[in-house]
Amino acid sequence: MAARRYLDVFETYDRFLEGESVSETKWDQEIIPHNAAMMKERYELDFGKNIIPEDQDLVDRLFVAGVDMLLTTGFYNIDTGTVLKITEDEIYEGLKMAPKKITLGEGKDAVDCVSRRGNAPYKPIIEGGPTGAPISEDIYTSLIEAYAQEPVVDAIVSGVLNTEKGHPSVKNTPWEIRATMAELGYFHNALYQAGRPGLAV
Secondary structure (H helix, E strand, O other), X not given: OOOOOOOOHHHHHHHHHOOEEOOHHHHHHXXXXXXXXXXXXXXXXXOOOOOOOOOHHHHHHHHHHHHHHHXXXXXXXXXXXXXXXXXXHHHHHHHHXXXXXXXXXXXXXOEEEEOOOOOOOOOOOOEEOOOOOEEOOOOHHHHHHHHHOOOOOXXXXXXEEOEEOOEEOOOOOHHHHHHHHHHHHHHHXXXXXXXXXXXXX
């Protein structure tokens, strides 16, 4: 099947609804490890002591293995408990349609995130922050401010308030909503205090 366009969110959702039902445990503990091991063997992937591969042949095999892994495995949707399978044409059409550059942040704090190849002459985007870790409300602002003060940091990935006004921010409760609103306020206050109000979040 030749893809005339990349998959949009609507078609993706519909195809998830029609996808094969799989438990999250089976996905995490059986399907992913099995298929990853299969790809490692099939494409003779061995990094040795190098965390970042420098051998171009290995780099090429890694890419092909990644495409094969996606074709074989698909995407898992935790909410629907189903798997979306896509075609090779859809993968390459999606890659072709992906933006080559996006701007993160605004004003003097904006940075361009550009697709890079090996040994690119420009630095990658640096994201700092607690990245989804639970953070106490008494240190939230000062923690985010500390990351924002680092000149090397181009964007911040937020942490999660574990309480709001002493109440646990339990999922699917009004306290989760209130904690999220508080996070936004603390976050933006921290960026202003650091002198970088336009920093990407």
